[in-house]
Amino acid sequence: MMGADQSRSVRSVWTAIATVASVQLAVLGYIVFDRVRLLSAGREIVLDVVPVDPRSLFRGDYVILSYDISRISSALLEGKLAKGAPLFVTIAQDAADKWNVVRVAAELVVSAMPEAGTAPAAKQVVMKARSDAWRSAATGDRTEPIFARYGIESYFVPEGQGLELEQLVGEKKIKAVVAVGRDGTAALKGLMVDGKLVYREPLI
Amino acid sequence: MWGYQGRIERDLDRWRDAGWLTPEGDARIRAELALRRPRYGLSGALAVLGAVLLGFAAMSFVAANWQEMSKLARFMLLFASIIAAYGAAGALFVRGLTSFAHAALLLGVALFGASIMLIAQMYHMDGNPPDVVLVWAGGALLTGAALGSNPALSAAMLLTCLWTGWEVALTSEVHWLFLPVWAAVTAAMAWREWSAGLLLAxxxxxxxxVALGYLLSDGHAHQLVTLLGLTILAAGAVLVQRPLHLPLQPPVIVGFGMAIAFAGSLALQFVEVVSTGRLIVLSALTLAALLAAIYWGFRTGMRNVLWLGYTGFSIEVLALYFKTIGTLMGSSLFFLVTGLLVILLAAVAFRLHERQEAAGGGLS
Structure with a gap:
């Protein structure tokens, strides 16, 4: 005896189920879309790195990548920083094609924004970073260096291969291929050893 | 709840045997008790635990970063599993197998989390890890609120705690954003009148x-914690007097207030550096408050207040013993004086009790 009430409640259960599932799938889809867009349209730069190997709580083995541009002199910091606010780090390429930090600020400098397909002549890129620099900025202390995190510090490798990768790069010099978006967000595209691309991630 | 069921059933047997209860009254009371039994039996509980295990299987699968399957294939597999879990939940709801349906919903929530982790791994995303947990908590809250799922709501609460704990561990700052998210999950629990969930909240x-005490004012805000605890306690005490229908029993609110105030007071006495005089004042106040709570628990029959009072008393006395008041002789003197005072109180309580008995009062 399936009355009108019952069929309505059955319908509402399915409506709720469909809503929940589609919202969650849409969230996942959006995260993927956002990344793919950044990786394909972002400005590509190559950074020098120093890796070490730990293991992520949730996501398996990974190699921690630390960059030359991760440690910044506080003297380069311009203006004040709000608590917990992101940092915008302007980096410039020198004659040896190495990227160095030239400016750190609390706002994005539009003129130095990376553009998709920009000619390498534009030798500056702004990268968004997180750091606890606002603590020293608040006290006016400009002696401690700033440790900036760009969100490209973890490179995930198949279980057990983290050490292998680390050994591989132990003697040789490793570089990271990074895509930087219009808002300064960075994403890892792959790793280079001795100028050769050893890992390149497919978009999906 | 189970303890209460067992106790009342034993009492019912006794009352019926004594002839105080008619067989009809006995049957009616037992019928009402049967209605109050938890709706999820053993099978529902096992199904939920099974879903938790499957969720961990999915997370470990992601963490293994298995290369035999392409990223895209792994991603599609998780996508399909989410659809399958929610689809199964719908089918189980329609068939009236609600406890299994809730287990399937919980699995859907777990797979949603595993998928976020997989995406983070696929793209080597290393932003702010707690953000991932917040998105996951949001998904769990959506499932819990839209489908009236208690297991999903408890997952949302636990994930909210994980999110805040992680943020605090990274920044050593008070995580204020906890409040709105906590309030949203708690509101969903209160709306469902789910008292076990509200206990978790x-x-x-x-x-x-309590953590505020360690994070605000360079870790010296325990007075504020004690004050907040006492305020919650007072609010609960006011509510105890009112015959309001609340999803959370007022004595439980009183209990949380007591626990918070006591934790703050313990930190004031034993975490902070205090002079002997201040320690004596603070500990005397704490002991007096705990004795008052024990008395109040006895008077009103609020068992949780009574037991929290006993527990607090034991912790306080042990902590004082280890801390030492000035010298060991000082401690000895303190315990002697307080012990005599408490025995004096016992004698007063006994007199009062006798007088009430004589006057025909029924307080015990």
Whole structure:
């Protein structure tokens, strides 16, 4: 005896189920879309790195990548920083094609924004970073260096291969291929050893 | 709840045997008790635990970063599993197998989390890890609120706590954003009148408040914690007097207030550096408050207040013993004086009790 009430409640259960599932799938889809867009349209730069190997709580083995541009002199910091606010780090390429930090600020400098397909002549890129620099900025202390995190510090490798990768790069010099978006967000595209691309991630 | 069921059933047997209860009254009371039994039996509980295990299987699968399957294939597999879990939940609801349906919903929530982790791994995303947990908590809250799922709501609460704990561990700052998210999950629990969930919510906010003492004013805000605890306690005490229908029993609110105030007071006495005089004043006040709570628990029959009072008393006395008041002789003197005072109180209580008995009062 399936009355009108019952069929309505059955319908509402399915409506709720469909809503929940589609919202969650849409969230996942959006995260993927956002990344793919950044990786394909972002400005590509190559950074020098120093890796070490730990293991992520949730996501398996990974190699921690630390960059030359991760440690910044506080003297380069311009203006004040709000608590917990992101940092915008302007980096410039020198004659040896190495990227160095030239400016750190609390706002994005539009003129130095990376553009998709920009000619390498534009030798500056702004990268968004997180750091606890606002603590020293608040006290006016400009002696401690700033440790900036760009969100490209973890490179995930198949279980057990983290050490292998680390050994591989132990003697040789490793570089990271990074895509930087219009808002300064960075994403890892792959790793280079001795100028050769050893890992390149497919978009999906 | 189970303890209460067992106790009342034993009492019913006794009352019926004594002839105080008619067989009809006995049957009616037992019928009402049967209605109050938890709706999820053993099978439902096992199904939920099974879903938790499957969720961990999915997370470990992601963590293994298995290369035999392409990223895209792994991603599609998780996508399909989410659809399958929610689809199964719908089918089980329609068939009236609600406890299994809730287990399937919980699995859907777990797979949603595993998928976020997989995406983070696929793209080597290393932003702010707690953000991932917040998105996951949001998904769990959506499932819990839209489908009236208690297991999903408890997952949302636990994930909210994980999110805040992680943020605090990274920044050593008070995580204020905990409050709106906690309030949203708690509101969903209160709307469903789910008292066990509200206990979890109460525990979560209590820990958050106690942590304020260690995070605000360079870690010296325990007075504020004690004050907040006493305020919650007072609010609960006011509610105890009112015959309001609340999803969370007022004595439980009183209990949380007591626990918070006591945690703050313990930190004031034993975490902070205090002079002997201040320690004596603070500990005397704490002991007096705990004795008052024990008395109040006895008077009103609020068992949780009574037991929290006993537990607090034991912790306080042990902590004082280890801390030492000035010298060991000082401690000895303190315990002697307080011991004599408490025995004096016992004698007063006994007299009062006798007088009430004589006057025909029924307080015990």
């Amino acid at each position: 109460g525990g979560a906010i209590s820990v958050w408040i």
